[in-house]
Amino acid sequence: xxxxxxxxxxxxxxxxxxxxxxxxxxxxxxxxxxxxxxxxxxxxxxxxxxxxxxxxxxxxxxxxxxxxxxxxxxxxxxxxxxxxxxxxxxxxxxxxxxxxxxxxxxxxxxxxxxxxxxxxxxxxxxxxxxxxxxxxxxxxxxxxxxxxxxxxxxxxxxxxxxxxxxxxxxxxxxxxxxxxxxxxxxxxxxxxxxxxxxxxxxxxxxxxxxxxxxxxxxxxxxxxxxxxxxxxxxxxxxxxxxxxxxxxxxxxxxxxxxxxxxxxxxxxxxxxxxxxxxxxxxxxxxxxxxxxx
Numbered sequence: 044x045x046x047x048x049x050x051x052x053x054x055x056x057x058x059x060x061x062x063x064x065x066x067x068x069x070x071x072x073x074x075x076x077x078x079x080x081x082x083x084x085x086x087x088x089x090x091x092x093x094x095x096x097x098x099x100x101x102x103x104x105x106x107x108x109x110x111x112x113x114x115x116x117x118x119x120x121x122x123x124x125x126x127x128x129x130x131x132x133x134x135x136x137x138x139x140x141x142x143x144x145x146x147x148x149x150x151x152x153x154x155x156x157x158x159x160x161x162x163x164x165x166x167x168x169x170x171x172x173x174x175x176x177x178x179x180x181x182x183x184x185x186x187x188x189x190x191x192x193x194x195x196x197x198x199x200x201x202x203x204x205x206x207x208x209x210x211x212x213x214x215x216x217x218x219x220x221x222x223x224x225x226x227x228x229x230x231x232x233x234x235x236x237x238x239x240x241x242x243x244x245x246x247x248x249x250x251x252x253x254x255x256x257x258x259x260x261x262x263x264x265x266x267x268x269x270x271x272x273x274x275x276x277x278x279x280x281x282x283x284x285x286x287x288x289x290x291x292x293x294x295x296x297x298x299x300x301x302x303x304x305x306x307x308x309x310x311x312x313x314x315x316x317x318x319x320x321x322x323x324x325x326x327x328x329x330x331x332x333x334x335x336x
Contacts, residue, residue, distance in 0.1 A: 070184015
């Protein structure tokens, strides 16, 4: 008698293979780790094969698992294509997108607006936080895709653009001339340590004008000409401007805007959102220009 493969178990198997572990896969599937592990075990027992090598700290595929992965992807693609064609399910659902606070503008509003026009029934839930927290959420499967600001990209990510940090202050402000230099950085800001180190190396005395975890409070302090801060070129809000200091302040390092996303061949809306994000952030290499196609 012919036997049938469990499509639910196959989806868990493919997701674990793509995500690199049960924990992240469980988050993406909205299941518990034990449920995913049970499905993998049931799949292995139904085929009388060992599909996962669990001897190391990270799960790897056995030779049989690698062979099954190709078949499983094709089966799931066909399954999802049939459902999509008949029920239009590919244009529904929720995508969890994580973006650091300081690079939401100017790209993300443009991206979300365009995506909503093309996929009005897909909800993009924006999670705005700090890079370290977003990476933790992505690792646990609580975000479908995230953007980060980092010195380098980690395995599984891609660099969208590399942008220099610039000193920012109030329009026409004079705070940058004061010594000690008054600076304002959020407590969790990844630019804080490197910027202060640059000042120390340049022999410029400084003092912290505000201690806060709120980006709005930092921006208010800078826009009042009470301090200066550092932002990626082209991402500064309208109430701030780059300081034309003519060498009075040290140059700052470049930062990478990186994208981390789990490949989902069966979700055209996700693929399209990723493409829009690539395009939206790619044009930041030309400051203050943000137009699609």
